[in-house]
Amino acid sequence: MKKTVLAFSRIAPALIERLEQNFTVIVPDPKKGDVAAQFDAALPKAHGLIGAGRPLGRKQLAVATNLEVVSSVSVGYDNYEVDYFNERGIMLTNTPDVLTESTADLGFSLIMSSARRVAELDAWTKAGHWKASVPAAQFGTDVHGKTLGIIGMGNIGAAIARRGRLGFNMPILYSGNSRKTALEQELGAQFRSLDELLAEADFVCLVVPLSEKTKHLIGKRELELMKPNAILVNIARGPIVDEAALITALQDGTIRGAGLDVYEKEPLAESPLFKLNNAVTLPHIGSATTETREAMAERALENLTAALLGKRPQDLVNPQVFKD
CATH class of the missing domain: 3.40.50.720 (NAD(P)-binding Rossmann-like Domain)
Structure with a gap:
């Protein structure tokens, strides 16, 4: 059975298609109602999360009992409770260098x-x-x-x-x-x-x-x-x-x-x-070029895929939780 990936921000359709080659992908859709409610409803199924901009920690992820990895499309990770991730054994990845x-x-x-x-x-x-x-x-x-x-x-x-x-x-x-x-x-x-x-x-x-x-x-x-x-x-x-x-x-x-x-x-x-x-x-546009955002999303996809396939991700923020 394929593992499930849940997107918590907009991801390019081409990357979604690539993820679907290996995983079941859930993308909350504004046309179907409250995006936050869709996200929360899908969390218990998710083995991996990918996206940016959403605070994630003990409160938000309590029901995400299958979660293995959060792949952030960002270099900073202050939105995430790393100590909680460590406690749960959840991998956190980011996208340094490319931006x-x-x-x-x-x-x-x-x-x-x-x-x-x-x-x-x-x-x-x-x-x-x-x-x-x-x-x-x-x-x-x-x-x-x-x-x-x-x-x-x-x-x-x-x-x-x-x-x-x-x-x-x-x-x-x-x-x-x-x-x-x-x-x-x-x-x-x-x-x-x-x-x-x-x-x-x-x-x-x-x-x-x-x-x-x-x-x-x-x-x-x-x-x-x-x-x-x-x-x-x-x-x-x-x-x-x-x-x-x-x-x-x-x-x-x-x-x-x-x-x-x-x-x-x-x-x-x-x-x-x-x-x-x-x-x-300026409206927080440090990495906001077409080329860089595409490169960041690509790196996040690679990190997520590696983690869910049992390999060590390239950009692992908390390496102590990785199990060979």
Whole structure:
């Protein structure tokens, strides 16, 4: 008898067809009523789950008595109660690496657009304010040669650092849990404590995973350590920044600006951020390119298939639960 796979977000029809070669696949359909209710009803049958964006843990999975693996179409896994997965012996997989370059592109685009006020001046031009040479009130700030500080020098942080150093001749500072000697040699990157980095950098880019330790890592105190002309970029997770403190800092000029792809509450329907010219606000699109999302879904399918066929998945978050 085939094992059952349940999708908990939209999966491309072509991938569904491939899964159906080995498994019985259930995809909740909005046309058939409440998607959440369909998902809950199918959980007891599911041996594997695939998707993204849905919190899953003790409360949600209590009835999923046959569950062997959750294959997340994401690199981050803060939506999942990993301790509970370990307790149950449920494998969790993610999709690292395939989104590194696309997310780094997005991070650097936020640096550029915040510095040169791209979104603001696009709206200013379309509103008919361009009557003569652009006045000083609309000037931006240079990116090349400025100091780039990266908090969390993992794969994505390193990719952003390379863009800054090799493309824009930016000195690179970084902070994190460990030294990256290879990057220090490759890019001349210099390790700093968090406070030192905040005080020295012209651009501060957050690329750390969300945890109890990193929640509100950047708050009022940290924002006040930054230069008045500095720009904060967050492509990690929204709760890493105290959003209320950031809004105040942007309003009173504590820092020059912010480029944001993530927020404490998502989707962000309304916010004081939307009224601030010095905040660029994107709808969590770090990996949202056609090529990258297809690659992520492909990797998630491979991980799921391996797990349900008794093989070790390539991207196993909790390897201790795998049984040969």
